[in-house]
Amino acid sequence: MAFLLRRLVFYMAAFIAAATTNFFLPRLMPGDPVQIMFSSAGTELPPESLQALKLTFGFVDGPLWQQYLTYLGSIFTGDLGRSIKYFPLPVTSVLGHALIWTVGLMGTATIVSFALGTFLGIVAAWRRGSKFDVVVSVGAIFATSVPAVVTSLIVLFIFGFTLGWFPNGYAADPSLDPAFSLQYIGSLAYHGILPMVTLCTVLIGGFTVTMRNNMINLLGEDYIVMARAKGLSDRHVMLWYAARNALLPTVSSLAIAIGTILGGSLVTEVVYNYPGLGNILYQAILARDYPVIQGQLLIMTATMLIANFIVDVSYVLLDPRLKGA
């Protein structure tokens, strides 16, 4: 429990660090920070709206620390300002919709690749030196060394354009209205396949190699030898003595990998024109919509911290040595 509390405190500090980065960025760039932040608005914003935006982001009269506290205050009351490109939509609603798509795509892909990758890693480690091991290990190397950008484009090219088996983008058929109908959900699934396949390909290699290496590192342990000496079946020893223990360092490396997963999913969304956070960020950068860009950093950081925390909790549940402590 103490372990989890410490982690929570740490995550809170990290979130504030992200907010602090947001605060200082426009102020550190050459030029007038207000100009930089809101230049894309041009002359379209009515003066009161501009005033409100300035307030949200801490551009008030007063010393720096007061501006900082104003900004922090806005964030912790859920006010991330309004998007300039989609004015007057609040940043939170622009990002909120996108968040659901991203969590759906990224979450599912992570779970699938973690499960599959870990399984492949277990078998590869147990059958060390066999053809299976060589194929899996080399395959994993190839999968992880190709950038997400490249994998997305190649998959899209082969299956989307050349073979025409799958649609070339968007979350669902643009001519359909979102509804809980079978047709819409079917369209969702159909459109989601390529991005999912891409993300899984990008992620699976890492999990495979991690699990394989963790298993191999503990195959010499005494409890493995004793398990075999007890006459337990090979499969039982592999799963309940080796894999069960190797799972622990693998899960903690999952926490660290989440940042990379977020990055990869971002790129995939852009290539497939999927309406998730990645794509929104991309559009916002093109339009220089700074309130959205900054809000983006906070939401993504928060997502990552929450994901990290979930992994922490899983770790505590998996390792009995931490439960009591």
Next chain:
Amino acid sequence: MTQPLLSVRNLTIDYIGEEKDFRAVKDVSFDIAPGEVFGLAGESGCGKSTIAFAISRLHKPPALIRKESRILLDGRDVLSLDRQALSAFRWREVAMVFQSAMNSLNPVLRIETQFYDMLRTHKNMSRVEARERTAEMLTLVDIAPDRMRDYPHQFSGGMRQRIVIAICMALDPKLVVMDEPTTALDVVVQREILQRINELRRSFGFSVLFITHDLGLMVQFCDRIGIMLAGKLVEQNTAEAIYRTPKHDYTKKLWASFPSLHGGVLL
């Protein structure tokens, strides 16, 4: 001796390298009678653990037991057992206690589970039956049975070693191999554990292959002793004879390097 329990003949074990081989055990032969405590002494790297592993065929590549070797347990040829027979053989006929009990128990499974998986595999026991047997075994080694749902890290080193011994006893094996079972423990606990093993031996009648580098300890605990040097068994005799009339140079050297607490007589 009359029909020995364990008969090891011409045991030769190599570790096969990419170019050269390393001969860890060189043509070793010895017998262990039923109910006897046989000790194997020697410094680290002399091959005693290698022999211990070979009896249950626990080695992994690149270890190789050469074809002229013979290991017979109660007349059965251990080296020619097929996979199924070997699984059944392990733990039921021969059980093992390893050096560091810190690591012999799976850290993420409860104690009762570590009894259950073995009981289920060998005797197809239900969970209820397994729990009864587990309680029985834990009481034998003086561990409170209601602690069976605890995890290994919740016990001290000595207690963990006793739990491992309890697991060993659960299928009533004929031979228990102990590879440096008390080296990692302090002297007081050492003594307790060895006394307990002796009591159990008298009650259940199993033989013990006791491996250690501590010759003094061995002489007090074992009936017969074999001295190993660089893979070869250089001397084999009763404990008394090894103590009073060591024949091989190396055995004499071992005794000479042994500091005596009372400056002379050991026992």
Next chain:
Amino acid sequence: MKNLLQNRKALIGLVIIAFIVFVAIAAPLLTQYDPAARTGRPHQAPSLDHILGTTRIGQDVFARLIYGARTSLAVGFGAGLLITLVGTALGIISGYRGGKTDEIISFFTNMVLVVPNLPLLLVLAAFIGQASPLVIALILGATSWAWGARVTRAETLSVKQKDFVKSAEMMGEPQWRIMTFEIFPNVISIVGINFIGSVIFAIITEATLEFLGLGDPRAISWGTMLYNAQKASALSVGAWWDILTPCFALAFLGIGMSLLNFAVDEIANPRLRTGNHLKRWSLLVRSGEGRL
């Protein structure tokens, strides 16, 4: 080092990388076209004249590929070096000095580690505007050192306990000397692995940032090739050569470096080797000479 050359993966990886480096250096000899100039009709398919076709603006794709290799490699290795330097220095300092220094650096490292990398880079790049490859290399160096620092610190902690370090301390060697001449040479394998990993990361991230439009579109690198091709809807109009060329180039380089990375990993930790190093053993078992 000899081990490295004997390892098949390392050999293949090194050959790939050497090949790409060679092509990059020999660029002017391999093509007569200026990569930035209009030398052909827009979106020409590969032909004898332009072996990899042309871009939307009519530039020769092959020329852009091999000149672009220079930029991508330079940023990759440059940023990789920077990341490794910062990470190694911080790792050794915090690992060796311990105490408050360690606490502060570790806290800071963990914080940087937990903030998602790509979004942070995107926000930075967005504020900077159009980042030239040099600027990209610098911001990569400034934000991506955390993993290396963590790993180097762990290694330093175990080396710190060794006897030769203790004796150097007792002889009164100043701390900076100990860290540079005693600790550093002994964590060199971790630093090496770190370096290769950082270069891979830098190459991939630079390409990604440029693809997303944060680079300077006039620069010639594989990332900007991707960006320009995407902007020209190369896939939709069927100009596959425009976008797939940088894709395969990046994949090829990535695979080369990864092979090297895994090989170095295997050498540092021999248990992880793949492939059959038990040939003799299997032979003996099969001929009945022995068994397990």
